[in-house]
Amino acid sequence: MRTKTAQQTPRIAVIGAGFAGISAAAYLAKNGYKVDVYEKNSSVGGRARQLETENGYVFDMGPSWYWMPDVFEKFFNDFGHQAKDFYELELLDPGFSVVYGQNDVLDIPADFNALCETFEAIEPGSAIKLQQFLEEAAYKYKTGIEKLVYKPGLSLMEFADMDLIKGVFKLQVFTSFSSHVKKYFKHPKLIALMEFPVLFLGATPEDTPALYSLMNYAGLKLGTWYPKGGFGKVIEAMKTVAEKNGVKFHLNEPVSALEIEGKEIKALSSSKQTKAYDGYIAAADYHHVEEKLLGENYRNYQEKYWDKRVLAPSCLIFYLGVTRKTERLGHHTLFFDEDLKQHAIEIYKEPQWPSKPLFYVCCPSRTDTTVAPDGHENLFVLMPLATNMEDTEAQREKYFELIMNRLETYTGVEIRKHLNYKNSYCVADFKLDYNSYKGNAYGLANTLMQTANLKPSLKNKKVKNLFYAGQLTVPGPGVPPSIISGHVAASQLIKYFNKNYERDI
Secondary structure, eight states, X not given: OOOOEXXXXXXXXXXXXXXXXXXXXXXXXXXXXXXXXXXXXXXXXGGGOEEEOTTSOEEESSOOOBOOHHHHHHHHHTTTOOGGGTOOEEEOSSSEEEEEETTEEXXXXXXXXXXXXXXXXXXXXXXXXXXHHHHHHHHHHHHIIIIITTOOSSOGGGGOOHHHHHTHHHHTTTXXXXXXXXXXXXXXXXXXXXXXXXXXXXXXXXXXXXXXXXHHHHHHTSOOEEETTOHHHHHHHHHHHHHHTTOEEETTOOEEEEEEETTEEEEEEESSOEEEOSEEEEOSOHHHIIIIISOGGGOSSOHHHHHTSOBOOEEEEEEEEEXXXXXXXXXXXXXXXXXXXHHHIIIIISOSSOSSOOEEEEOGGGTOGGGSOXXXXXXXXXXXXXXXXXXXXXXXXXXXXXXXXXXXXXXXXXXGGGEEEEEEEOHHHHHHHHOOGGGOSSOBOOOGGGSGGGSOOSBOSSOTTEEEOSTTSSSOSSHHHHHHHHHHHHHHHHHHHHHXXXXXX
């Protein structure tokens, strides 16, 4: 261990300005460190960047579901603020809608009693089952958020907590999500509704631990919210908090190498400069950092390790500006009018472009007049897709036509005839813009063998002053986990400095 020596305030470099990177930077700066954030793109936000068009549309390019509001609130509270200091939140009602067929639509009400009535109408006796299911899920959520997700995953001793030990069976880490849901519900509509959140966790419901029913609690009990102006407002707010604490952002400045001396990184080389820092947090794609920025002898994992990881999906996204209203679409609409299981197999088991895809449509202009011109609609259409698929313009157009045929039939609107903006985003774009491993959109799958300490380590095992944050390490994929990941990585780097250095602040 390095002997403690007095030095001036350590300087920290954070690579990547997505949720994890901004979170890490803010917490480090709050603790007195001088922090620079390097971002390869022209704006902060990572996957949560916004696309603003010349004809008046504002598209969230990635995240659109504001679940787990308490995690966002905790971030702002930690800096003496509230979310409402920066943006307005609206509880959506219905939270979302599920389309099973042309005249078969399930609206998910914000009021829980109304939700119970909805369940009971579909399957007699299911209202009490829903209450029991969500009581279990509430325990998992509370335990997960308060105890599990802030663990760095560096030692099994982190779980030497009597409450965790006593509750290990209630957490159902070793139970299949699918079998857990089917213990409570029999009707295929309710099963599909309860299983849908895990489609974005990176595995089939059969391969996902029942622990993740906490997602059902988040969506059905805590509610689905919308930040007015879109997710870009959340990123702007977090950036403001970071800058108020002294963080400096360097945009359009990709990092090209990390220069190592002995067992520490001594300098970061970007497209514009080479600069020495005392500590580093890599909040960019983990695999990219190891493969492209570190020498082979300093990587945690070799390529064969990464190739065996189970990744959450990629996706095909369309950003559409429509010159008329689509009255039948709500804010969030899930199209489950095809077989969920078959689509999941074609993502996770037998990777291929899907034969009969499910898809999701976000229409924020139903809630927010600022994201589209008056009388127009802003549509974000997303189809989950296996990673590393061949991504050609012809494939994108094929699926655009397929999805539009179903969407136009459902809405009764000839959307294609009313388009005045269209753009697409897919595997190749994720790779280009985010150096995303195999073009994944959501990070590492939450399977049993990739949970907690079994995820890629947030600490570099060979380089003492390098830590990782983001969707490929703990706690996992999604916006709230990414915010938490930045906090946890920052805390570990602070512990490193407290152990190895005396400093003047």
